[in-house]
Amino acid sequence: MAQETKRYAVVTGANKGIGFEIVRQLASKGIVVVLTARDEKKGLEAVEKLKDYGLSDHVVFHQLDISDPASIASLADFIKAKFGKLDILVNNAGISGLKQEADLNIPNKRAQGVLGDVENLTEEKLDEILKEFLKDFKEGSVEAKGWPTFASAYTISKAAVSAYTRILAKKYPSFCINCVCPGYVKTDLNSNAGNVPVEEGAARAVRLALLPDGSPSGMFFVQEEVSSF
16 A cells, blocks of 8 residues: 655744644654744654654754744745745744734725725735724824724734735635634733633644645634624
8 A cells, every 4th residue: 555645844933832732742653743933942852742642753843933034934945945835834833912802804994995895805905904904003193093903913813814815715615714713712922811722723723734635725713703894
């Protein structure tokens, strides 16, 4: 019987919390996973922890700072040289924020119209909305212009990522590109105030990562259910 083709994955922000658990679950399914983190020491320590699960043969570490183009290029070169391909990318890295809300509908009517127009949404239009928000934010007119007032910058960034998912899915129709709100997962980023176990939250991301070819793309999932953006 022919040996099953190996699959390779990258998980960003994976030295702890939901990222670490996503790595563990993917590796336990036989996938070779590149665990990435900004801090090399913490990343290597995370790989060591995975030895307790007998998964060290399926996990490698590479430093990655998603805000540094040189760091991103270094990771891409590493993947190309070592594996020659990448099957799965779980873009988990983020920053500390307040409580994550599943509902990203934004009061600003213009933003609603642009982000909700799936067929005509482009990177240029998304950039325009973000620049408009930043201008209003700097001028202190966020509330007056109809932007969300609770954790406004965080909420807008989440909405932008969701919108960009649609753009990428349309641009690369042969790929399966989705985003998911796993719920309010209990991690140290929210001082363990979440009500969803990290294993459960990670499983929701892993489920999407393992969807077969031809599965829905450009979707926003709240936990396991498809939701509007």
